[in-house]
Amino acid sequence: MPTPEMRFDGRVAVVTGAGRGLGRAYALLLASRGCKVIVNDLGGAINGDRPDTSVAQTVVDEIVAAGGEAIANGDSVATPEGGKAIIQSAFDTWGRIDSLIHNAGNVRYGTIREISYDDFKSVVDVHLMGAFHVVQAAFGPMCDANFGRIVLTSSIGGVYGNNRCVNYGMSKAGMIGLNSVAALEGEEFNVKSNVIVPSAVTRMAEGIDISQYPPMDPELVAPVVAWLAHEACPVSGEMIASIAGRISRMFIAETKGVYRPSWTIEDVAAACEGFHDKGADNPQVLDFGLHGHVDHIGYSFAMAREGR
Structure with a gap:
C-alpha cells in the first residue's frame, strides 16, 4: 500500500525568514500540504539592511495562486515586540499556531579581533535573540493547546565553527541550548522542539565558489523541516x-x-589520553539524549560511588 500523505490540513505555521531561500521552500511545501502559513520576512539584504515587504508578499501570492492560504508579515524577530507581533498575526488571522519554524537570518562577517560590536549584535539579535522572541511568544499558547512543533535553525558553523563568523557561530550554537530547554519544558504538553542544521545554496552563499558542489537546492531540506513540524514527528530535543x-x-x-x-594538575595531564579516548575498537561514546542533564549527573555520580 502507498504511504499516506503527511498533510497539515487545519494547521497554522509561522515561518520566519520565509521570503527567500530555505524559508520560502518551507512555506511553499507546508502550504502545498494544506497548512496555513504566516510568511514572515523583512525582505532586506543579507546583512539585514534595506527592508522590502514585497518579498514576503510575493511568496504569499505564489501560495494563494496555487490554492493555498497565507499572509505576509513584516515584523522583525530582533525585538520582543516584533516576536510577539509575528505570533499574534497567526491568532489574529486563524486563531491558533501549531508550528513555528525560525529561519530568519542575516550575515555580517568579521574575525573576533576585527568585528564591530554593531555587526556582532545585529546577527545575534536576529538569529539567537530572534529565536527566543518568537519561541517565548508561541510557547505559552502551544502548551495551553497541548500541541506544538518548534523547529529552530542551527548550522555546521554553530556546531563545528567557521572562520570570520563569530557572531553567527555563537548564535547558532546558542540554538542548541534553547532547543533543549524548549523540548524539556514542552514535554508534558505535547510541544516538541528540534533543530534543523541545513546546508543549501542560497544567496547566503554569495562569494563562495560552488562550482564543485553537488545539487544543494533548498527543496532538498524542506521535507526534513516539514517532518519536524508535523504532528506525527516522534522526536524532540534533537x-x-x-x-x-x-x-x-x-x-x-x-x-x-x-x-x-x-x-x-599532573594527574589530569597524565589522564588526558584516557578521558579523550573515544574507543574506536570498543565504543565508549555516551549519548545521553533529551534528559542528558540528569543522566550526565547520574552517570558521573555512579562512577564516583563505584570508585572506577
Missing part, C-alpha cells in the same frame, strides 16, 4: 542535519571518562 540529500542526526556526546577520588 538536531537533524540535511546537506546535499544526506540526512543525519547530530548530537553532543561524551567519552566514558576516567575517575579518581582526588586529582592534581
Whole structure:
C-alpha cells in the first residue's frame, strides 16, 4: 500500500525568514500540504539592511495562486515586540499556531579581533535573540493547546565553527541550548522542539565558489523541516542535519571518562589520553539524549560511588 500523505490540513505555521531561500521552500511545501502559513520576512539584504515587504508578499501570492492560504508579515524577530507581533498575526488571522519554524537570518562577517560590536549584535539579535522572541511568544499558547512543533535553525558553523563568523557561530550554537530547554519544558504538553542544521545554496552563499558542489537546492531540506513540524514527528530535543540529500542526526556526546577520588594538575595531564579516548575498537561514546542533564549527573555520580 502507498504511504499516506503527511498533510497539515487545519494547521497554522509561522515561518520566519520565509521570503527567500530555505524559508520560502518551507512555506511553499507546508502550504502545498494544506497548512496555513504566516510568511514572515523583512525582505532586506543579507546583512539585514534595506527592508522590502514585497518579498514576503510575493511568496504569499505564489501560495494563494496555487490554492493555498497565507499572509505576509513584516515584523522583525530582533525585538520582543516584533516576536510577539509575528505570533499574534497567526491568532489574529486563524486563531491558533501549531508550528513555528525560525529561519530568519542575516550575515555580517568579521574575525573576533576585527568585528564591530554593531555587526556582532545585529546577527545575534536576529538569529539567537530572534529565536527566543518568537519561541517565548508561541510557547505559552502551544502548551495551553497541548500541541506544538518548534523547529529552530542551527548550522555546521554553530556546531563545528567557521572562520570570520563569530557572531553567527555563537548564535547558532546558542540554538542548541534553547532547543533543549524548549523540548524539556514542552514535554508534558505535547510541544516538541528540534533543530534543523541545513546546508543549501542560497544567496547566503554569495562569494563562495560552488562550482564543485553537488545539487544543494533548498527543496532538498524542506521535507526534513516539514517532518519536524508535523504532528506525527516522534522526536524532540534533537538536531537533524540535511546537506546535499544526506540526512543525519547530530548530537553532543561524551567519552566514558576516567575517575579518581582526588586529582592534581599532573594527574589530569597524565589522564588526558584516557578521558579523550573515544574507543574506536570498543565504543565508549555516551549519548545521553533529551534528559542528558540528569543522566550526565547520574552517570558521573555512579562512577564516583563505584570508585572506577
